[in-house]
Amino acid sequence: MKKLFSAVLVLMLVLSLAACGKKSETTGKEDKKITVGVVQTNANESDWRTANTNSINKAFEEAGFETKMVFGEGDHAKQISQAQQLIQEEVDYLVVLGLQSAGWEDVAKAAKEAGIPFIMADRKLDLPEDLYTAMVCSDFEAEGKKAVDWLKKQNLPSYKIVVLGGDTGSSAQLGRSKAIEEGAAANGWEIVFNQNMKGWDENLAKQAVADLIASGTEFNVIYAENDNMARGACDAMSAAGITYGKNGDVKVIAFDANKWALEKVLAGEFNLDVECNPLHGPRIVKLIKQLEAGEKIEKNVYVEEEVFDCDTITREMIDARSY
Amino acid sequence: MTKKNEKAGNDLMKHIKPVIRHRLFIPIVFLIFLLLINIFIKPGFLKIGLGKDINGNPVLIGNIINILNNSTELVILAIGMSFVTACSRGQDISVGSTIAIVGGVVMRVLCGNETQPTELKAPVIVAFILGCLAGMLCGAFNGILVSRFNIQPMVATLILFTAGRSLGSMAMGGLKPKAVASFSYYGNFFPGFPIPTPILITAAVIIITCIAMKKTNLGLYTRAVGINDKSSRLNGIEPSRIKFMSYVIMGLCVGIAGFIQASRVQTVNPYTIVPGIEMDAILAVALGGNSLGGGSLNLPGSIVGAYTIQTLTSMLTTLNVNTNAIPVFKAVIIIVLVAIQTPAVKRLFGRKTQAAKPALGGGKESA
Numbered sequence: 032m033k034k035l036f037s038a039v040l041v042l043m044l045v046l047s048l049a050a051c052g053k054k055s056e057t058t059g060k061e062d063k064k065i066t067v068g069v070v071q072t073n074a075n076e077s078d079w080r081t082a083n084t085n086s087i088n089k090a091f092e093e094a095g096f097e098t099k100m101v102f103g104e105g106d107h108a109k110q111i112s113q114a115q116q117l118i119q120e121e122v123d124y125l126v127v128l129g130l131q132s133a134g135w136e137d138v139a140k141a142a143k144e145a146g147i148p149f150i151m152a153d154r155k156l157d158l159p160e161d162l163y164t165a166m167v168c169s170d171f172e173a174e175g176k177k178a179v180d181w182l183k184k185q186n187l188p189s190y191k192i193v194v195l196g197g198d199t200g201s202s203a204q205l206g207r208s209k210a211i212e213e214g215a216a217a218n219g220w221e222i223v224f225n226q227n228m229k230g231w232d233e234n235l236a237k238q239a240v241a242d243l244i245a246s247g248t249e250f251n252v253i254y255a256e257n258d259n260m261a262r263g264a265c266d267a268m269s270a271a272g273i274t275y276g277k278n279g280d281v282k283v284i285a286f287d288a289n290k291w292a293l294e295k296v297l298a299g300e301f302n303l304d305v306e307c308n309p310l311h312g313p314r315i316v317k318l319i320k321q322l323e324a325g326e327k328i329e330k331n332v333y334v335e336e337e338v339f340d341c342d343t344i345t346r347e348m349i350d351a352r353s354y
Numbered sequence: 355m356t357k358k359n360e361k362a363g364n365d366l367m368k369h370i371k372p373v374i375r376h377r378l379f380i381p382i383v384f385l386i387f388l389l390l391i392n393i394f395i396k397p398g399f400l401k402i403g404l405g406k407d408i409n410g411n412p413v414l415i416g417n418i419i420n421i422l423n424n425s426t427e428l429v430i431l432a433i434g435m436s437f438v439t440a441c442s443r444g445q446d447i448s449v450g451s452t453i454a455i456v457g458g459v460v461m462r463v464l465c466g467n468e469t470q471p472t473e474l475k476a477p478v479i480v481a482f483i484l485g486c487l488a489g490m491l492c493g494a495f496n497g498i499l500v501s502r503f504n505i506q507p508m509v510a511t512l513i514l515f516t517a518g519r520s521l522g523s524m525a526m527g528g529l530k531p532k533a534v535a536s537f538s539y540y541g542n543f544f545p546g547f548p549i550p551t552p553i554l555i556t557a558a559v560i561i562i563t564c565i566a567m568k569k570t571n572l573g574l575y576t577r578a579v580g581i582n583d584k585s586s587r588l589n590g591i592e593p594s595r596i597k598f599m600s601y602v603i604m605g606l607c608v609g610i611a612g613f614i615q616a617s618r619v620q621t622v623n624p625y626t627i628v629p630g631i632e633m634d635a636i637l638a639v640a641l642g643g644n645s646l647g648g649g650s651l652n653l654p655g656s657i658v659g660a661y662t663i664q665t666l667t668s669m670l671t672t673l674n675v676n677t678n679a680i681p682v683f684k685a686v687i688i689i690v691l692v693a694i695q696t697p698a699v700k701r702l703f704g705r706k707t708q709a710a711k712p713a714l715g716g717g718k719e720s721a
Binding site: 073077078081104105196199223224225226227229230231232233234235237238239241242243244245246247248259262263266268269270271272273274291 | 396398399405406407408409413415416417419420424469470520528530532542543615618619621623625626627628629630668670671672674675676677678680
């Protein structure tokens, strides 16, 4: 019996090896395969980034592209040299998810001279229109404005807002902070606290909110620029006996809309979560296919993003999401 | 009348002089100075109230409690960093990254391969011990590089500084799990007990360190190696062993700090956990009056330094200082703190309080 079992195993192994060999042969025969160079930020800096990386890899694999993905690991200069390296390797398309929005002119020019279409994703880079081909970007200011609109509709008797910002200078922080600052100025709301947390860190947000509570600062809105900081703020409020969320005293607004955060929206712990869509893969594939077919594409289209309100969210909406 | 006053003044000076010349004088004065600024701006700053959390458990709420609570990691790291600085004449810049590794190990042990586990996969004590072991292993790695291969501490620890956060992510299997609420007791409150657990852990660590300093020759040996390798070898102390040990102690401190940090929010993001804490820990050591060139070991100073930094951080939050101004604000205060402890300023200070008595050497300080 044992012998038979091992014989079957060996046979399976041989067959699978053979299958592998065959596959690589066929790919070898396809000489014209589209190579896409991707300059990513970090592999796993957040749940959002993981979903983002996976989406790109998966979509490219399904489309039959060859992917060359490199990671800047938090280093802006490294990203630029990586991008230039990819241009020298003569990839067919260059996709850049920049850590910072500035300083990409030389790369874009080099790509243009080499005839490589330059697609920017995630953050919009500071480039003149003629230097890039297309973009798959989130409009962070528009995200913030969605939250501001929602806040306006709540008709609170007074607005005392705590703004927990992300990493100083990242475009997500700049856009989202700008939206709430302008919204508050336009509507006469009071921002009682506005600081950026290093690394979008959950624990720093928690400590900041705990300090505010201890020093007697009154607030009734938490505007946290990502899901984790919102969770940290909720922890601090729980520890001090302050109620929050759907039936609480403090309204909690979060950004990014990770799946676990939507569970919190459904549970009524967060009032609102504004999506920041990480599923760039299929969009980039679509763009590249259009470019390959010689179709005209629109340059400045932002990714569509939703908001999730604790009053309207349903279980189906959460289950339908992949990240 | 005037004579009596003068005499009383002299008597007073006799009592004040040793206080002023005490090596903890300046760090403590600064801590008090910061607290006074806070009280001046927010009169309720020192108030501690007994509140209830959302489940009805009693909890202490107050700025002082927050400072004591949130400085835990920094205090523990400052103790380890003092040993490393004193004997190896350099700093361990990998502590933040090593905390990411420890946090990764702790989360992996507690959560396994699930992102939202409904129970702890292992007893917390196992996670704690494995976390400490991971920290000590990293410390041992740094220690070997420094003590056996004589690599400069900052260069040796640069390796883990660079790789640590990625290693932490690997330890977690690339997942971002969130452990169940019962793991939060160690970084927050035990239900029904109003004092935050980290404060108790800090107290325990400080007491254990005190006992170790009193009962063993660790402090003496550490300083001896820091002052002069060769002469301590001639006196029968093996410098490389002491250096190695100091890095392992640092690793243990990192292990404890990482465990608490993981427990605070029951999740770990290796790429962003404790951003920049290595610099704060080094700063705490410097504020405590230790020479960063080694040879002095002033543990109480480092601890007071750590509390000073946390007070400053907390102050910047409660005062809602503009984000862009925070680094400048911090830098100005730190420059003042460090400058006042330099020999040049001390001499000026000394001439006023005590006429031309030679200042005590930094190397003679004891813990």
